[in-house]
Amino acid sequence: MKKTLFLVGTFSLGLLLAGCASDHVLHTTDGQTIVVQGKPKVDDDTGMITYKDIDGKEQQINRNQIKDMNSIN
Numbered sequence: 001m002k003k004t005l006f007l008v009g010t011f012s013l014g015l016l017l018a019g020c021a022s023d024h025v026l027h028t029t030d031g032q033t034i035v036v037q038g039k040p041k042v043d044d045d046t047g048m049i050t051y052k053d054i055d056g057k058e059q060q061i062n063r064n065q066i067k068d069m070n071s072i073n
Helices: 003-024
Strands: 023-029 035-041 048-054 058-062 066-073
Touching: 023 048
Parallel strands: none
Antiparallel strands: 023 035, 023 066, 035 048, 048 058
């Protein structure tokens, strides 16, 4: 029974870590670093980038305020 619980726990932890693999980091032109849940969405019409911050709140920032965007592996 203990082996089964250990295997289920290990498998669940692996899934949790795999789910976090798609987070991104945004570096702004004024030197801020923003950690983003998932991949940000870019609206080409408005020039805004929509993302979820680490608290899960949806935020927006203008594309020309972003210096670079990297995936966290």
